[in-house]
Amino acid sequence: MLFRRFVYLLTLTGVLLFQITNENYLAHFLLCLCVALPLLSLALSLPGMLGCRLELSAAPAALERDGPGRWLVSIESPTSLPLSRLSVRFTEENLLTGQGRSHRLLLSGIARRRPVELAASTRHCGLLRLQADKARVCDYLGLFSLPVASPRSARMLCRPVPAEVELPAIPEGRGARPSPLNAVRAGPGEDYDLRDYRPGDPMRSIHWKLSSKWDELIVRERAEAFVPLPLLTLDRFGPPEVLDKLLDRTLGTSRALLGVQRAHNLLWLDKDGQPQLHTISDEKQLTDCLLALLGAQAPLKGPALDDFPDLLRGPDGPVFRLHITPEGGDGRG
Numbered sequence: 256m257l258f259r260r261f262v263y264l265l266t267l268t269g270v271l272l273f274q275i276t277n278e279n280y281l282a283h284f285l286l287c288l289c290v291a292l293p294l295l296s297l298a299l300s301l302p303g304m305l306g307c308r309l310e311l312s313a314a315p316a317a318l319e320r321d322g323p324g325r326w327l328v329s330i331e332s333p334t335s336l337p338l339s340r341l342s343v344r345f346t347e348e349n350l351l352t353g354q355g356r357s358h359r360l361l362l363s364g365i366a367r368r369r370p371v372e373l374a375a376s377t378r379h380c381g382l383l384r385l386q387a388d389k390a391r392v393c394d395y396l397g398l399f400s401l402p403v404a405s406p407r408s409a410r411m412l413c414r415p416v417p418a419e420v421e422l423p424a425i426p427e428g429r430g431a432r433p434s435p436l437n438a439v440r441a442g443p444g445e446d447y448d449l450r451d452y453r454p455g456d457p458m459r460s461i462h463w464k465l466s467s468k469w470d471e472l473i474v475r476e477r478a479e480a481f482v483p484l485p486l487l488t489l490d491r492f493g494p495p496e497v498l499d500k501l502l503d504r505t506l507g508t509s510r511a512l513l514g515v516q517r518a519h520n521l522l523w524l525d526k527d528g529q530p531q532l533h534t535i536s537d538e539k540q541l542t543d544c545l546l547a548l549l550g551a552q553a554p555l556k557g558p559a560l561d562d563f564p565d566l567l568r569g570p571d572g573p574v575f576r577l578h579i580t581p582e583g584g585d586g587r588g
Contacts, residue, residue: 259397261347263293293398299336300394304401306333307392309343310494311385311409313375319416320499321544324375326409328383330365338365340393340540341403344437347371349413351549352495353382376412377496380502383411414545418507420583425485425517425575448476484520484534485512488567489579491523491548492557500581502548508579509544530566 270289272283310329318324324367326347332338341362348355356375390403452472453459462475489505491498505521512519518536521544526529533544560566560578567576
């Protein structure tokens with residue numbers, strides 16, 4: 256744009272000098288033309304410049320690592336006239352590894368057409384995000400420009416490639432966390448817990464005999480039943496190549512457990528050392544867990560789960576723990 260403005264100023268200076276030295280019809284015409292052209296260009300371009308919108312999307316929205324992922328950039332304009340020139344800078348980031356790169360897109364003569372495609376970097380697992388910033392659209396002469404509103408970012412889930420694993424024998428009755436069976440009606444002989452009355456408790460849950468004896472309202476609440484679940488754990492830190500192997504083993508193990516209809520828990524620590532526990536009993540819960548697992552940055556070095564033994568115990572004591580490493584998994588009690 257600076258070059259175009261420089262050329263225009265040189266042209267305008269030449270026309271002014273010609274007007275000063277030659278007072279004839281041609282000099283007047285050239286001066287009027289030189290002054291009117293930028294205004295005419297801006298008037299024709301302004302509706303399209305003001306209404307220019309960008310939209311980002313991913314194709315596909317989810318794929319396995321090293322798959323052919325693409326970003327689609329759609330450009331919308333309210334007028335039938337094409338846009339002259341559009342300049343956009345894109346930033347692509349892997350939210351798991353923290354790696355990123357930039358794209359710069361320069362388009363001329365933009366009319367309504369198929370979206371522009373950009374290759375996505377799917378070399379490593381993670382949740383990829385594409386953002387557009389510093390987008391500007393120019394008039395036909397390239398002398399004026401306006402910023403374009405930044406579109407919503409697009410995301411692409413680059414999943415691990417599930418590794419083939421052989422599951423160890425999992426003992427029964429050693430679970431990772433309780434699961435209430437709320438769908439089952441309370442029947443005769445079931446255990447109940449007693450607690451103080453809280454506003455909002457139904458009247459039918461009050462234990463009237465004990466309430467009259469203790470002179471305060473006591474509520475009877477059915478005790479939760481516990482479903483034992485094996486616990487998968489992983490230390491989510493390291494370079495991208497190590498994380499890829501670790502996540503391949505994790506997804507392969509989880510899929511193998513689902514293949515034998517075995518629900519399980521997955522536990523890891525985030526970069527701040529906070530525990531993240533997810534229950535996986537079907538493909539939807541596995542997908543939600545992958546979004547959480549791949550959507551936050553993993554540090555190169557971090558705390559290991561073995562340093563927090565309290566996190567590795569279930570409601571009734573030790574659980575069956577299967578710790579996953581890049582090389583495989585080992586069953587631990």
